[in-house]
Every structure is written in C-alpha cells, then in structure tokens.
Amino acid sequence: MNTATQVLPNQTELKISARLAKNVRRHFVERVIEFLLMLAAMSAVATTLAIVAILLYESLSFFEHVSIIDFLTDTQWTPLFEDAHYGILPLVSGTLTTSAIALLVAIPIGTVGAIYLSEFASHKTRETVKPILELLVGVPTVVFGYFALLFVTPLLQKFIPGLPGFNMLGPGIVMGIMIVPYISSVAEDAMRAVPMSMREGSYAMGATRFQTAIRVVTPAAISGIIAAYILGISRAVGETMVVALAAGQQPNLTFNPMESASTITAYIVQVAMGDLPHGSIGYQSIFAAGLVLMLMTLIFNILGHLTRKKFRETY
C-alpha cells in the first residue's frame, strides 16, 4: 500500500477507480468507433475491387469460349444469333460515333459558356445561371432519351430527309447538351484559378475582355480545360439510356451518324431486358462488353485527373 491511498478517504478512492474504469471504457469505445468508420471508408475500395473482380471473372469465362483475337478483330457482334460472332468493333464504333457527336456539340458550347461565366458574367448572372446548369445535370437520362427519340429526331428529319427514326445523330446531340454543364463547370473552375494579376497585366496593356479571355486566361487554364473535355468524353462513353432508346440497338460497324447503331452500353441494356440464363455465353458477353467500357472510361478518367493535377501545380 502506498501512502497516498492511505491518506485518501475510502470514498475518493472509489471515485478515482470508477473514473479510471470509465476512461478505459471510453477509450475502448473510441477505438471501436474509429474502426467502424474506417470500415465504412473501406467500402469505396471494396466496391472498386468488387467491380474489377466481377468483370474479370465473368469475362474470363467468356474468353474461354471466344478468342481474344476474334473479339478485337471480328467486324460482327451477334452473340445472340445462331451464327454467333463476337467482334466488339461494331459496338465500339457506335460508342465512339455517338460520343464524338456529343463532344462536337458540348465542347464549343461548354467552352464558350465557361469563358462567359468566368470572364464576362456579373456576380448576379453567375449566381443565377450556375444553379440552372446544376438542375440540368439532375434531369434523369431516360427523360433525355424520350427527348432524343420523340422530339430531336423528328425535328432533324424535317431538315435531313431520309434520316431513319433510329440514328446516332439525334442521341449524340442530346448527349452533347447533357454534358455541357460538366464541361463548363470544370473549365470555369480552371479559368477562375488563373491569378488575377495575369488579367490585370493584360488589361493594363489595353486588351479588351475578349482578348484577355482568349489570349491570356484560356492558354493559362488550358490543362484544366482539356481535363474538362476528357471528363466529358468519359461521361459520353458511359451514357446509356439516351442511346439505348434512340440509336436503334442494332450493332453496326459504321461511323456514319445518319445510320442506326448500338453502343456498348445499349447492348448491355438490350441483353438485360431479355431473360438470359445465368452462365450462358450471352450473359457473359455483357460482362466482357462492360470490361471494355470500364477500361475506356478508366483511361479517360485517369488522363483527366492527371491533366487537372498538372494545372493545379502550376499556380
């Protein structure tokens, strides 16, 4: 027994040990909570791993039946037909064509919009326009599919006689309008990150706003703007409902926007709508298609983040 406890009355001793016990418990609870929170954060890693694992696992069974050379070089994609061909090229061409049309629409509009928002718009205009752009992002894609199929395509048919009801042009344009807000908001962020002193230098030389925007701000923010484009590409490549509804779901190796075609995403939807038995080659083929899609968007996403990181380091 040490002297301190002998001096202290019994009651105080009890209190201290109770408090110590409480401290131990508190410490334990803290550790448990931290562990639980970490598990929650790990779910992001787990999801990525699960996606990769599932896609690889089912694709591997697919490639046991189909040689990878055929997959990459055959020009027909007919996994559900009697005479089955497994060439991914027609789906890739459809994906690339619709995405290219979307970008032809979205890049000019998005860039001009971003320059306007960053360099021309008053504070008030910006505060009104940005929420509206955000609302546009919130519109479900199936609704845009309706718009492409029953509004834009009939409208285009008035100007382009002979345009089939299912084509890549209509959905491409609608997808383009859909991704404008993504491009303009990332590009605007990049432009606003350009230091004010650079603009002031330009104005001091007598340049107008337009000249400053085009010759000073845009070049300074170029890597951020390019990152915006790349993220836009990745959006367009992964977009599903618009093309599934309006582009025609018929695999077709063509880059002609006036024709109907299927995309990787539209094919997956088409197969999933039917009732394919688990483990059949048709079932596995959507995972192989999904793997190609995932790789395409992954490459674009990584490129986008790398370019954006580069621009962040400049200032």
Next chain:
Amino acid sequence: MSNQASVLDNLEEVRAMIRRHKFNDYVFSIIGLIALMIGLLTLLTLFVDLVMDGYPRFTFEFLSEYPSRRAAHAGLLSAWIGSLLVMVVTFLSAVPMGVAAGLYLEEYAPKNWFSDLIEINVTNLAGVPSIVYGLLALGLFVYILDLGQSILTAGLTLGLLILPVVIVATREAVRGIPVAIREAAYAVGATKWQVVLHHVLHYSFGGILTGVIIGMARALGETAPLITIGALTFIAFLPPSPITDTPPFLNFEWLSSGFTVMPIQMFNWLSRPDHAFHMNAAATGALIIVVTLLMNGTAIWLRYRIRKNIKW
C-alpha cells in the same frame, strides 16, 4: 503638314481598332449568354414537350392503376410504390455508410498511402458509368449473394452508386468547420467521437443533407443499373406491405419482392411502337422531372442559405 495628316490618320485607325475590339467584346458576351441559355432552353422545351404529350394522363387513375396492355388503362401504381421502397433501402444503405466514410477521411484518417488509396477510389467511383454498377449488382447481389432481382438488390445497387456523392458532400461540409470549434470541445474534455458527433456532425448537417438530397434525386432517375439487374417491367402486384396490423407491426418480406420503378416503366412504355403508350411515357417523364427538379432545387436552395447564413 503631311506628318500631321498621317498622325490624324493613325488616330482614326486606332479608334477604329478600339471600336472593332469593343464590338467583338459585345458580340462575344451575347454568344456566351446564348451558349448558356441553350441548356435552360432545352430543359424548358423538354418539359413543355412532356407535358403537352402526356397531359391526358394527368389523372388520379394514372397513379392508382397497375400497368396494363391497354395504354389508356395503364397506370403507375406499382412503379411509384416500387420507386419509393427502393429509395428507402438506398437511403438506409448509402447515408450512414457515406457519412461515416466522409467523417473518417476528414477527421480520423492519417495522411498516408492508405488514405490516399481510399481517396483515389472515391474519385474514381464517381466516374464509373452507372451501368457498370448494374453489372456489379447482377454478378454480386443477384447471383453470388443470391438476393435475386429484388427491392433489396435494387436499393443496395443505387446505394453504392450514390455513395461517392454522399462521401464528397460530407467531406466538403466537414471541411468548412473551423478548427476552433473542435479545440473548444476538446478543451472541456470531450473525446474525439464526442467532438465529431456533437459538434462536427451537428454543424455540417445542412451540407450533408444537400448532398444526400442530390444523391437521392440521382438514384430516383437512374434506370440503366436497375435494368441490368433484371428489374421486371410488367408488375401487376404490390410488394407485401412493410407495416402490418399484427405485432411486431413490421414486415420485411417486401425486401425480397420483385419490383419496377418509374424510370423503368417509362423506358418500357417508350420502347413500344404504339403511340398511345408514348403518352404514358411522357406523363411519367413529366412526373419524374418534377420530383427530381424539386429535390435538386431544394438542395441548391439549402446550400445557398447555408453559405449565406453561416458566419463563424
């Protein structure tokens, strides 16, 4: 004499140039405004188009009837109830998980490769096409975990899909809270979890709510992943009611029930050639747009208010 004339000439030229440049400025500001208006204009056209095509279906029966082979009698009952139930599962799975992950990354995570790995994954997941989540769910939830093509599977799939949205919103909201608040709490003897629960989470509630609403609006309109897991489109029954009149009053059978949701019903009606069904699709589209716009609008307004009101 001639020297003076050339100076005057030059002056005229310079003035012309300035006028030209100012004119360019003016022209560009108009082009810029038009470019931005295209988005708004599309949204308006889209909405007016849907309302004009679908208004004969804006009746009470449309919400209280099951889908049918006859377009005029087909309704949304099973679809909107399905959407609601799926949203409940999505909310319960994504929100606690996302908020916890966000809190860990901001408040607990040490700065090392491990946290970097989680961060990279969150950013990357936000860029994965939604249909890939559908493939994940088809392989993992439907077959490996054997949950079937049920409301539970659909809710979990959408939960995973909006997880990055919730995580990012939580992190941004938490990051805005000054360190002084935390220090004050520590100073009176609070433990880390008490600081996080009573202060950090409390003050970032509005910001997190904004992100949650945006995520839920996205989940409500999401179609592709649910089609991929094999959601049925013709559902002429309702899942078992979650609330019963006998104890314990709660029933979880609805979780394993088959289902359809509003966007899938719309997709189904839209892919039929018959024009009468397109009318139904338009009415459904108008309903989905109104609900998602209301949700997103609320979120944007909420964020605006928070930004305006909070002065630390």
